[in-house]
Amino acid sequence: MAAKTLKIDGRQVSAAEDTTVLDAAAEAGIRIPTLCHLEGVYDAGACRLCLVEVAGTAKLLPACTTLVAEGMEVVTQSDRLRRYRRMTLELLLAERNHVCAVCVANGHCELQSLASEHGIDHVRYDYRFPRWGVDATHPRFGLDHNRCILCTRCVRVCWHIEGAGTKNVAGRGAKSFIIDDLNQPWGDSESCTSCGKCVLACPTGALFDRGSTVGEMERDRTKLEFIVNAREKKQWIVSE
Amino acid sequence: MAKRIVIDPVTRIEGHAKISIFLDDAGQVADAQFHVVEFRGFEKFCEGRPYSEMPGITARICGICPVSHLLASARAGDAIMAVAIPPAADKLRRLMNLGQILQSHALSFFNLSAPDFLLGWDTPPAERNVFGLIAAHPELARAGIRLRQFGQEIIEILGGKKIHPAWGVPGGVRSALTEEGRDRIRAWLPEAFATVATGFELFRRTLETHREEAFIFGNFPSLFMGLVAADGTWEHHGGKLRFTDSSGSVIADHIDPADYLEYIGESVQKDSYLKSPYFKALGLPGGMYRVGPLARLNVCERMGVPRADAELRLFRQQGHGAVTSSFLYHQARLIEMLAAVELIERGLEDPDLFSRDLRAEAGVNSPRGVGASEAPRGTLFHDYTVDRDGLLKKVNLIVATGQNNLAMNRTVAQIARHFVRGDQIPEPMLNRIEHGIRCYDPCLSCSTHAFGQMALEVRLIGPDGSVRREVTRE
Numbered sequence: 001m002a003a004k005t006l007k008i009d010g011r012q013v014s015a016a017e018d019t020t021v022l023d024a025a026a027e028a029g030i031r032i033p034t035l036c037h038l039e040g041v042y043d044a045g046a047c048r049l050c051l052v053e054v055a056g057t058a059k060l061l062p063a064c065t066t067l068v069a070e071g072m073e074v075v076t077q078s079d080r081l082r083r084y085r086r087m088t089l090e091l092l093l094a095e096r097n098h099v100c101a102v103c104v105a106n107g108h109c110e111l112q113s114l115a116s117e118h119g120i121d122h123v124r125y126d127y128r129f130p131r132w133g134v135d136a137t138h139p140r141f142g143l144d145h146n147r148c149i150l151c152t153r154c155v156r157v158c159w160h161i162e163g164a165g166t167k168n169v170a171g172r173g174a175k176s177f178i179i180d181d182l183n184q185p186w187g188d189s190e191s192c193t194s195c196g197k198c199v200l201a202c203p204t205g206a207l208f209d210r211g212s213t214v215g216e217m218e219r220d221r222t223k224l225e226f227i228v229n230a231r232e233k234k235q236w237i238v239s240e
Numbered sequence: 241m242a243k244r245i246v247i248d249p250v251t252r253i254e255g256h257a258k259i260s261i262f263l264d265d266a267g268q269v270a271d272a273q274f275h276v277v278e279f280r281g282f283e284k285f286c287e288g289r290p291y292s293e294m295p296g297i298t299a300r301i302c303g304i305c306p307v308s309h310l311l312a313s314a315r316a317g318d319a320i321m322a323v324a325i326p327p328a329a330d331k332l333r334r335l336m337n338l339g340q341i342l343q344s345h346a347l348s349f350f351n352l353s354a355p356d357f358l359l360g361w362d363t364p365p366a367e368r369n370v371f372g373l374i375a376a377h378p379e380l381a382r383a384g385i386r387l388r389q390f391g392q393e394i395i396e397i398l399g400g401k402k403i404h405p406a407w408g409v410p411g412g413v414r415s416a417l418t419e420e421g422r423d424r425i426r427a428w429l430p431e432a433f434a435t436v437a438t439g440f441e442l443f444r445r446t447l448e449t450h451r452e453e454a455f456i457f458g459n460f461p462s463l464f465m466g467l468v469a470a471d472g473t474w475e476h477h478g479g480k481l482r483f484t485d486s487s488g489s490v491i492a493d494h495i496d497p498a499d500y501l502e503y504i505g506e507s508v509q510k511d512s513y514l515k516s517p518y519f520k521a522l523g524l525p526g527g528m529y530r531v532g533p534l535a536r537l538n539v540c541e542r543m544g545v546p547r548a549d550a551e552l553r554l555f556r557q558q559g560h561g562a563v564t565s566s567f568l569y570h571q572a573r574l575i576e577m578l579a580a581v582e583l584i585e586r587g588l589e590d591p592d593l594f595s596r597d598l599r600a601e602a603g604v605n606s607p608r609g610v611g612a613s614e615a616p617r618g619t620l621f622h623d624y625t626v627d628r629d630g631l632l633k634k635v636n637l638i639v640a641t642g643q644n645n646l647a648m649n650r651t652v653a654q655i656a657r658h659f660v661r662g663d664q665i666p667e668p669m670l671n672r673i674e675h676g677i678r679c680y681d682p683c684l685s686c687s688t689h690a691f692g693q694m695a696l697e698v699r700l701i702g703p704d705g706s707v708r709r710e711v712t713r714e
């Protein structure tokens with residue numbers, strides 16, 4: 001496999017040809033903010049937080065789904081990017097009903113951490129206050145659509161790690177929402193194995209263990225990567 | 241003619257009140273009304289939320305007494321799960337509630353009311369506040385602030401933070417006391433006892449100079465309601481409801497708080513967002529009852545701790561049966577502070593406080609749960625109805641300040657009758673009305689409390705309904 005050499009933030013970097021800009025940057029110790037990206041599953045490019053500037057194209061490109069190319073010049077930090085990232089986060093906060101103070105994920109939420117990192121102390125856009133409900137029909141887990149940012153991490157772990165294919169997305173645009181099976185109550189789903197990987201994957205308080213109270217949803221997301229590595233690299237299987 | 245400005249509703253605040261005083265044809269005070277013009281809508285917007293989130297959400301109702309809501313809500317959750325919580329969890333909740341009562345009472349007495357006692361009615365409002373107190377009596381002001389700090393630290397040691405801890409949960413609590421935490425609490429006790437003693441001394445002197453106030457600031461017969469233990473001892477968390485009348489006779493007893501609707505009716509005033517609960521069997525106006533420190537001391541038989549019991553005996557000498565002057569809420573608050581410090585001292589030795597069995601687990605086993613607890617200002621009820629998945633279908637919160645609403649109206653009328661002549665409202669009169677309300681330490685004044693005065697609007701209304709005079713202080 002051919003290696004590509006490129007510049008990220010002025011630094012010479014070399015990476016295998018099927019590497020994403022996000023991974024190449026991470027390898028070089030350059031952190032690009034992400035929200036929908038999750039180690040262990042493929043990227044969807046849903047959140048637009050990892051947008052970077054690439055010389056020669058006027059458009060901003062998502063680092064998680066853009067592959068490295070020979071001679072590519074990438075900028076990950078600029079005033080323009082910070083402006084866009086901030087705007088993206090504000091739009092996510094305005095789109096649904098995020099109330100950090102009383103959220104089960106308070107203090108352990110990736111959206112909250114990024115907002116704080118980007119200095120968001122208020123949102124410039126009108127909150128939309130949509131009417132979304134909570135699905136608490138599953139005996140162990142709950143889904144609060146109010147806190148969902150449609151990153152689809154739960155869908156991807158359900159299909160590609162657990163292989164159950166329970167979670168999916170219905171609707172379009174801002175009215176999209178996470179469904180179970182054919183849009184039935186989660187508790188009635190026949191495909192759900194109750195493995196809890198979707199709950200582990202969720203970056204906000206949208207998916208939670210039932211009975212959780214404020215700030216109690218701490219998740220160990222490295223578990224998902226651990227499972228994938230264990231499976232793909234057969235880490236625990238000793239062959240003769 | 242005064243101009244009337246209406247802000248309707250003033251949302252998401254805790255401290256806006258309005259008072260209307262009605263005059264008869266002779267220019268004498270006929271009636272008075274205390275209006276709460278804030279609208280917050282918690283009961284409505286909690287619908288659809290999981291009951292497990294309610295302690296955290298309802299704690300946000302107030303920054304002074306979040307623990308009261310937290311614990312009442314957790315108890316409602318216990319009832320929905322239909323579990324008996326681990327004994328350690330109950331003891332820990334009690335410890336936190338004592339810290340809550342202590343810090344809130346300390347704030348009310350030393351920082352908010354003491355300026356009235358020590359600086360006088362006629363001092364300009366700009367000086368008659370906690371800053372004026374700090375200038376004139378720095379040691380007392382400091383001691384009061386530190387006593388509040390003690391209560392707040394108990395809350396922080398248990399719940400991780402002073403305000404809005406999310407520690408009380410349906411089924412129990414999230415963490416136990418540590419030995420280091422116990423030692424920190426214990427180290428405060430001598431200073432706490434000393435400060436409460438200073439408070440008693442201050443109030444004794446105040447009573448000598450404020451005999452008139454003690455007689456006319458809300459001194460009238462009414463019922464009293466509060467929780468008492470099975471043997472009639474003062475209770476602040478758990479126990480059963482008791483109603484007594486102004487002669488001190490028990491008129492209803494051993495009431496499970498879950499049955500409160502059978503005993504308490506709620507009337508609605510057309511111009512206030514505060515509902516007016518009353519004792520159903522007597523209807524209105526006879527069913528007016530008071531809650532809070534004065535009521536709790538009137539309904540109980542003893543405090544259950546020696547020093548506070550000695551003070552309770554002195555307190556009771558001021559009434560025939562029950563103590564009926566709302567001015568003596570202040571003294572009742574001091575006695576409760578003393579009892580709280582004594583109970584904290586006694587409770588700290590219990591090894592259960594370090595237990596690891598803190599949280600019962602269960603699903604939804606009852607479609608409805610009522611949780612009651614004594615908040616600093618009186619009995620607090622959280623009443624939840626849930627669907628089979630534990631999502632709230634109906635929420636009813638009965639807060640202490642609401643239950644004192646009728647009594648506060650009556651108090652304002654009593655003070656107005658005494659001090660208002662014609663259509664003038666002199667500043668000292670405004671101060672006295674303010675204090676009449678402050679005797680009850682109503683929670684709506686939380687936000688403006690810090691400056692020693694409520695945003696207050698007083699209107700004098702003639703028999704034809706016209707506004708004769710309006711005084712506003714922001």
